[in-house]
């Protein structure tokens with residue numbers, strides 16, 4: 500028993516490490532992620548908002564900053580999304596508003612650099 504324990508620990512650590520690496524590679528391969536405009540908050544928005552629906556479902560909207568804020572509120576109150584910290588929701592709102600918002604008459608998402 501005691502001789503096999505360290506092997507099990509090593510195997511567990513290795514598979515944990517593998518799943519961490521695999522998870523970050525997964526996002527890059529995901530067409531939904533790849534289609535998102537690059538910018539601050541992109542990774543976090545993808546992580547949180549693609550949990551229940553495709554990002555395209557979100558990104559096809561053109562909400563104002565306030566509109567994105569109330570969308571997040573709807574997700575939390577109506578659909579059981581985990582509550583975000585104020586700085587977390589700010590990061591997502593800013594990303595969405597800047598790249599997929601109504602700012603300055605922008606109708607299309609910014610082109611990828």
Ligand code: HEC
Pocket residue numbers: 544547548549550551552556557560570571573574578579580581591
């Ligand atoms: C817990 C599950 C869940 C999470 C997490 C989630 N949503 Fe949703 N979302 C839903 C459901 C359910 C609908 C309504 C059904 C539909 O439109 O497909 C929806 C619809 C939407 C819509 C379209 C309808 C509307 O209210 O405007 C937007 C925009 C949206 N979500 C934005 C977001 C954003 C932004 C995030 C990340 C901050 C997010 N969602 C995370 C469940 C979720």
